[in-house]
Amino acid sequence: MTIIKYPDSRLKQKSSPVEVFDENLAQMLDEMYQIMTQTNGIGLAAIQVGIPLRALIINLHREDGEQYKEDTLEIINPVILKTKGLTTYREGCLSVPGFYEDIERFEEVSIAYQDRHGQEKILQATELLAIAIQHEMDHLEGILFIDKLPLLRRKKFEKELKKIQKEQRDKKSNEIRKTRI
Ligand code: QAP
Numbered sequence: 001m002t003i004i005k006y007p008d009s010r011l012k013q014k015s016s017p018v019e020v021f022d023e024n025l026a027q028m029l030d031e032m033y034q035i036m037t038q039t040n041g042i043g044l045a046a047i048q049v050g051i052p053l054r055a056l057i058i059n060l061h062r063e064d065g066e067q068y069k070e071d072t073l074e075i076i077n078p079v080i081l082k083t084k085g086l087t088t089y090r091e092g093c094l095s096v097p098g099f100y101e102d103i104e105r106f107e108e109v110s111i112a113y114q115d116r117h118g119q120e121k122i123l124q125a126t127e128l129l130a131i132a133i134q135h136e137m138d139h140l141e142g143i144l145f146i147d148k149l150p151l152l153r154r155k156k157f158e159k160e161l162k163k164i165q166k167e168q169r170d171k172k173s174n175e176i177r178k179t180r181i
């Protein structure tokens with residue numbers, strides 16, 4: 001499993017509902033957790049590892065700054081039932097590393113979803129959890145947080161991305177040249 005990065009077109013795919021709650025699903029969720037924590041993430045949708053299923057995981061840090069596996073929320077086939085208020089938060093994304101921008105979201109959301117066993121659940125989320133849920137649910141529709149930026153800020157992002165991509169290309173060709181000499 002590797003994390004797919006923007007501008008890979010797979011990130012624009014709409015994910016399909018999970019219909020089978022079996023050992024494969026459990027294994028996918030476990031592997032997603034591993035890669036998310038290895039890359040310092042707090043949320044990951046299955047499409048970010050190339051699997052177009054409506055599944056996502058969230059694991060927020062506790063007050064001690066640590067992540068605990070038992071805190072992981074595994075959210076399958078979510079639907080928003082209710083929203084309240086608006087709030088802005090500086091978001092990032094494992095598929096858009098190094099970029100952070102303010103995004104407006106609902107302040108609170110209630111969702112219905114299924115857990116890894118197919119059991120139906122309801123969750124009322126506030127604060128960072130509410131934001132993480134909305135960010136990850138957008139991935140299921142093929143939407144990234146940068147898609148929500150106003151045109152000028154989106155252009156600024158595309159410009160910064162080109163610069164970083166060029167730097168990485170130059171660094172690579174330099175490394176190749178060094179090993180030849
Ligand atoms: C989504 O985001 C999210 O740029 C999860 O270099 C966003 O885990 C949840 C990350 C906002 C709540 C609020 C980003 C790691 C991780 C980077 C992430 C990076 C390394 C982002």
Ligand code: CO
Pocket residue numbers: 092093094095135136139
């Ligand atoms: Co993301």
